[in-house]
Amino acid sequence: MVSPMTVVPEQAQENNRRYWLWLVSLTIVCCGLIVAAGVSYYYRYHSRLHFTPEITISPNRQFFLDDPILGYRNNPGTYTITITNRQVGKSLAFKVVVDDQGYRTTSPSPKVYEGKPEIWLFGCSYTWGWELNNPETFPWLLQARLVDYKINNYAVAGYGNVHGYLQLKQALDQGRLAIMAVFVYNYFHLPRNVAAPSRLMEFQSVRDIGLLHHP
Numbered sequence: 055m056v057s058p059m060t061v062v063p064e065q066a067q068e069n070n071r072r073y074w075l076w077l078v079s080l081t082i083v084c085c086g087l088i089v090a091a092g093v094s095y096y097y098r099y100h101s102r103l104h105f106t107p108e109i110t111i112s113p114n115r116q117f118f119l120d121d122p123i124l125g126y127r128n129n130p131g132t133y134t135i136t137i138t139n140r141q142v143g144k145s146l147a148f149k150v151v152v153d154d155q156g157y158r159t160t161s162p163s164p165k166v167y168e169g170k171p172e173i174w175l176f177g178c179s180y181t182w183g184w185e186l187n188n189p190e191t192f193p194w195l196l197q198a199r200l201v202d203y204k205i206n207n208y209a210v211a212g213y214g215n216v217h218g219y220l221q222l223k224q225a226l227d228q229g230r231l232a233i234m235a236v237f238v239y240n241y242f243h244l245p246r247n248v249a250a251p252s253r254l255m256e257f258q259s260v261r262d263i264g265l266l267h268h269p
Contacts, residue, residue, distance in 0.1 A: 108138040119156070123220055125269040127156035128210055137185065149187045159188055160197040160205045167197070167204035174206050174225070176218035177238030178246075181209035203233070212256070214246030215239065220269055 111117050112134045121127040130152050138145040151159045161167065175181055175193050183191030193207035208221050218237050225232075245253050249268045 108140060110136045110138070112136075121156075121269075123224060123269060124210075124213075124217055126210075126212075128152045128158070130154050130156060146185055148185055148190075151188050157210070158182055158191065158193070158207045160191075160193045160207050167201075170202060170204045172204045172206055172230075172232040173200070174208055174222070174232045174235045175238065176213075176221060176236065177209035178213050178240060178243065179209070179211035180240065181207065181238045182211050182213075183207075183209075184211050206232075209238070212246070214243035216247045216269060 113131075115131075116129055117133065117135075118126045119129045133150045133152070134147055135150055136145055136147040153159050153164065173196075175196075181191075181193065183193070188194055191207065193205050193209075197203075197205040208218075210217070215237070222235060253268065
C-alpha cells in the first residue's frame with residue numbers, strides 16, 4: 055500500500071513535465087514582453103533622438119573625394135556646412151577650410167609654422183571639429199598655444215583607427231617625421247575598422263555630399 059507521502063514514478067514524471075512546461079511558458083512570455091517593450095521604446099524615442107539631419111554644403115560640390123588608400127578624404131576648399139533638424143525647426147552653420155592635402159587647417163597662416171617640429175593628430179569628427187568653425191577646433195587651439203610646433207589635424211569625419219594607422223604609415227613611407235603622434239580613440243571606431251553593415255549604411259546616408267568607401 056502506498057502511503058500518502060509517497061509519489062509514484064509516474065506521478066513524479068508528470069509533476070516534472072508540468073514544472074518544465076510552466077517554466078518554458080513563463081520564459082516565452084517574459085521574452086515576448088521584453089521584445090514588445092524594446093519595439094515600443096524604439097518607435098517612441100529612438101526615432102526622435104536618432105534622426106538623419108539635413109546637410110547642405112556651399113559651394114554645392116562634392117565634399118568627399120575618393121582616396122586609393124584611405125577610401126575617401128576631404129575635397130580642398132572653403133565651405134559653409136549647414137545642418138538642419140526639421141523636427142525642431144533649427145539649423146546650425148559652420149565654416150570649414152580644407153588645405154591642398156585634404157585636411158583642415160589649424161591656423162590662419164599655416165606657412166608660418168613650416169619647418170618646425172610637427173605634432174600629428176589623428177581621429178574622427180571629434181578631432182576634425184564637426185559643427186565647429188576652424189578657429190574653434192581643438193587642433194587650432196593647440197596651435198595657438200604651441201607656437202614652436204606645427205600642429206597637423208589629420209582627422210576626417212567618419213575616420214577610425216584603421217584610417218589613422220594608414221595615414222601614419224603613408225606619412226612615414228614618404229619620409230616625413232613628427233615628434234609626437236596622437237590618436238584620439240572612441241568606442242564607435244570599432245565598426246569603422248571593418249566593413250560592418252552599420253558602417254556601410256552610414257556611407258549611404260551621406261552619399262549626397264560625396265561617395266565614401268572603406269579603405
